Amino acid sequence: MKLDHSQPLEYSTHENELNIFGFWIFLGAEIMLFATLFTSYFTLENRVGSGPSGAEIFEISPVLIETFLLLTSSFTIGLAVHAMRLGRQKAMIGFFVVTLLLGLTFLGVEIYEFVHYVHVGAGLQTSAFTAMLLTTLGTHGLHVTFGLFWGTMIILQIRKRGLTAQTAGKSFIFSLYWHFLDVVWIFIFSFIYLKGMM
Amino acid sequence: MRELFPAKPVMGFVFSLVLTLIALSVYFLDLSFTAGLTILIVTAFVQALLQLIVFMHAGESKDKWAIYGNVYFMIFIALITILGTLFLLIWDM
Numbered sequence: 174m175k176l177d178h179s180q181p182l183e184y185s186t187h188e189n190e191l192n193i194f195g196f197w198i199f200l201g202a203e204i205m206l207f208a209t210l211f212t213s214y215f216t217l218e219n220r221v222g223s224g225p226s227g228a229e230i231f232e233i234s235p236v237l238i239e240t241f242l243l244l245t246s247s248f249t250i251g252l253a254v255h256a257m258r259l260g261r262q263k264a265m266i267g268f269f270v271v272t273l274l275l276g277l278t279f280l281g282v283e284i285y286e287f288v289h290y291v292h293v294g295a296g297l298q299t300s301a302f303t304a305m306l307l308t309t310l311g312t313h314g315l316h317v318t319f320g321l322f323w324g325t326m327i328i329l330q331i332r333k334r335g336l337t338a339q340t341a342g343k344s345f346i347f348s349l350y351w352h353f354l355d356v357v358w359i360f361i362f363s364f365i366y367l368k369g370m371m
Numbered sequence: 372m373r374e375l376f377p378a379k380p381v382m383g384f385v386f387s388l389v390l391t392l393i394a395l396s397v398y399f400l401d402l403s404f405t406a407g408l409t410i411l412i413v414t415a416f417v418q419a420l421l422q423l424i425v426f427m428h429a430g431e432s433k434d435k436w437a438i439y440g441n442v443y444f445m446i447f448i449a450l451i452t453i454l455g456t457l458f459l460l461i462w463d464m
Binding site: 184190193194197198200201202204205207208209211212215216233237240241244245247248250251252254255256259261264348349352353355356359360362363364367368370371 | 374375376377380383384387388391394395397398402404407408411412414415418419422423425426427428432433434437438441442444445446448449450452453456457460461
């Protein structure tokens with residue numbers, strides 16, 4: 174395969190370039206997926222029926238912890254891509270591991286949060302509001318869960334095959350996915366939690 | 372070790388934390404709904420742009436116009452979907 178050494182490794186072949194662009198198009202579709210969830214949430218957020226409203230069930234501390242964890246993990250996966258461009262495989266894997274651990278902790282806090290909601294009587298079937306809230310948060314949480322498995326596979330591949338154009342391309346695409354999940358969380362943090370508690 | 376923490380992402384991270392703190396002010400300060408929502412809209416979109424440019428390297432490759440075009444088009448459609456639905460179903464216009 175023809176390698177273009179004027180480009181970073183993940184962009185060094187034409188196929189890599191197309192793969193990365195293809196993933197951007199996929200992220201465009203993901204923007205729409207979350208846009209429809211936000212649409213439904215904003216439409217239904219006041220339909221609380223006999224259940225609780227957002228202001229009654231949201232708690233600021235777990236939400237802040239989740240935000241901080243995800244922001245930091247977005248930073249560390251950025252550092253992983255930087256280390257990859259320097260050819261520092263060990264440092265890169267280190268940053269990948271830190272990223273995934275932060276993601277795992279995020280997921281733990283989110284699961285705690287879900288258990289708490291069900292505990293205070295805000296389950297999936299309580300009202301239109303709780304149904305849409307848990308669907309939106311859950312879709313994001315499922316993406317994070319999927320990312321944890323995906324990221325683990327990439328670490329294993331890099332350990333086995335080293336940094337090649339192929340593994341670098343995959344790692345870069347994973348970093349795009351992870352940053353995207355952080356962006357979605359920022360919107361959840363701002364327009365579901367903070368707006369709900371304002 | 373130092374070369375692993377370049378200035379650009381570190382500054383980006385600090386800035387994203389600052390934006391989060393500014394957004395958080397709507398929880399602690401007693402602002403009007405309009406003022407609070409304005410702060411949230413500004414901080415969320417600046418934060419998203421920051422991720423896009425600093426961390427996702429959106430402007431670095433040859434196909435950057437295709438990437439930006441695709442993303443901005445989808446954001447545009449997303450906003451039409453969200454605001455259009457609110458116009459019809461919530462704001463009753």
